[in-house]
Amino acid sequence: MKNLLFLFLFVTTFSFSTNQKPTATSINEVTVYVNGAQITRTAKISLPIGTTTFKFDKLSPNIQESSIQISGLKSASVLSINYGINYFSKQNKSEDIEALQSQITLLNDNIQFENDLISGYEEELKVIHDNRHIGNENQAVTLEKLQQFADYYRKRITKIKNLIHASSKKKLEFNEQITEIQKQLIEFNVDDKVQTGEITVKLNSNQVSQLNLIIKYNVDNAGWFPIYDIKADKINAPLQLAYKAHVYQSTGSDWNNVKLILSTNDPNTNNEKPEVNPKYLNFISRYSTYNSTRATKNYNYKYNPFIQTVSGIVTDESGSPIPGVNILIKGTSNGVTTDFDGKYSIRTNGGKELVYSYLGYKTESLPIHSSITNLSLQEDVSMLEEVVVVGYGTQDKRNTTGSVSSINMESKSNNYQKKEENQTTNGDIIEEGITNQRFEIKKPYTIQTNGDITVIEIDKYLISASFSYFTAPIINENVFLTAKMGDWEQYNLLPGEYQHLL
Incomplete structure (x- = not known):
């Protein structure tokens, strides 16, 4: 009996030690590439002596497993990193989604209340119909009393049916409101059971420590592309060019109030040295x-x-x-x-x-x-x-x-690592590398995982241009004002579309 009790306690203790409670993480920074994004999360953990397993859940299901990086370990060491998909978890819901679902719950309660009223009215009608006979064979009913009963039945039945009609109208209105809210939820791609990513990390430490882990990984289904607003107030004034980014993401996890960095790099591009x-x-x-x-x-x-x-x-x-x-x-x-x-x-x-x-x-x-x-x-x-x-x-x-350019690789200067740093007209930081640019957006942004576009203005330019009129009456009766810009390569712009020319 003692052996069985000891075995039961051992199994129970073992099961509690292996079922790790998920550790909360938060997104602090997102680097958005033209195709894809790098997510930077932080997590505060208490690390005991020995080997401990931590699970970070409710992540994007589109994580590129080979890109996962963990830093901030101090003296701890990583024994293993595993990434998997949880097909039964519930994703965190935004405040907008929770408010809409609360409205549906309230409307369903109102519909149930009206159903209860209608049931009560119908029971009353049934009682009235079952007791509509007055008098008996031994007692005659006077005409005056008959008129009183008839008047009561008519008024009461009429009122009850009006009340039933009013409740039915309210039910119809509530159902229409629920339908509209459900359409809004469809726009948010709401699904109680969704795929979420989970990263499980096994750490080992020789001492008790408090760690601020930094977890980085790349995701798909995100990116940005440039859009240019070109405006001309006068033909003798420079063109006004607004450089904007259209950012989108449907990674399965909202980016709430995060620092954004827009990069012209594409990590999915083949990075092998080409043979020309x-x-x-x-x-x-x-x-x-x-x-x-x-x-x-x-x-x-x-x-x-x-x-x-x-x-x-x-x-x-x-x-x-x-x-x-x-x-x-x-x-x-x-x-x-x-x-x-x-x-x-x-x-x-x-x-x-x-x-x-x-x-x-x-x-x-x-x-x-x-x-x-x-x-x-x-x-x-x-x-x-x-x-x-x-x-x-x-x-x-x-x-x-082909062409070849030489770069001074001396250890004193390290020119191949050097980057030029300046600012845009919005105060955002521009880091220019050899082959790409990074725009550190000063204002934090919230971008939900619904695929909608978030417009971010990167920079503004005043560009000198020469204007001329063009017409071809045989082909088109309109007169066109054209603007020719020179030396536009200095702005290092990406291929994109312009929205309008005023």
């Missing part, structure tokens, strides 16, 4: 062949999930429109062809890339990044049949497809 094949210029005779190996084009375009329709013109290298070019949504059979003027328009239908193909030209594939996409196709020439003379004398082989 040189192209040599040679004299070509009738007995030799010329193999054209074109360098890979780098458009630096990023997918924009909010583009619904893409239109534009497809031309050749000389600028002439190409009719009949096939344009397909990559991975599908949905597509269109360009008309006689090389123009096209296609619905994206959730696609991410467009593929342009035409006989005799190189096939191009572009991310859906803008609602207006013009493209120039290059001819696919495998052999030149003409003799091209480039000049007199001889010519050495030169690399004409």
Whole structure:
């Protein structure tokens, strides 16, 4: 008996030690890339001596497991890090969602109250109908008493039915309000049972300590893309360019009052060093062949999930429109062809890339990044049949497809790590690296996980421009005012759309 009792206590103690209570975390900072985001969470923990397991729950189900980093460990060491999906947990609800669901509960209570009233009225009607007989065989009812009973029944039945009708109307109104609230909840993508991410960390320590852990990880289903507001007050005044970011996220976890950093970097881009094949210029005779190996084009375009329709013109290298070019949504059979003027328009239908193909030209594939996409196709020439003379004398082989820039890598200067730091007109900090920019937004933002766009103004510029009027009455009766900007590369802007020109 004692052995059984000891075994029961041991099993009970073991079960309590293994069932770790989830540790609360909060999002402090989010770095939003053009495709994806890095989340920085903090957690305060009390670490005893020995090995302890901590669970951080209600995280995004879209975490890239290989990107999880944990710091702030002091003398503790990490024994293991595991990431999993909980398919039965309930996600935290925002105040707006809780308020709407409370309204539904109150309306359902009101509907139940009206149902109880209607039941009471109907029972009263039943009692009146069951006792509508007056008098008996031995006692006659006077006419006056009969009129009194009839008057009472008529008035009471009429009042009861009016009360039932009023309660029914109230029920109808309450149900309509519930339907409207449910539509709002659908907009919030509310689901009691949702997938959530969980990170389980096993730590070991030789001493008792209080730790402020910093947990970083990358997530999908988030990003930002640029939008430009261009305004012109006068033709003799500079253009006003507002550089704005449209930030979106549907990661499964709200970002509440967090510090935002917008980065032009894309962590999902292939970071392997490219091999650039040189192209040599040679004299070509009738007995030799010329193999054209074109360098890979780098458009630096990023997918924009909010583009619904893409239109534009497809031309050749000389600028002439190409009719009949096939344009397909990559991975599908949905597509269109360009008309006689090389123009096209296609619905994206959730696609991410467009593929342009035409006989005799190189096939191009572009991310859906803008609602207006013009493209120039290059001819696919495998052999030149003409003799091209480039000049007199001889010519050495030169690399004409790539360029190399040297960077001083001396340990004293460390120029390859150095970044230039300044501020935007809004007071936000700009960090310029070798290949990307980071905008540290001073104002904290709340971005809910509903896929809606949050507009953030990054910077403003005054740009000198030369204005001119253009008209072609045969084609279009309107007169167009055009603005030409020079040296725009200095602003280091990303490819994007402009909203309006005033």
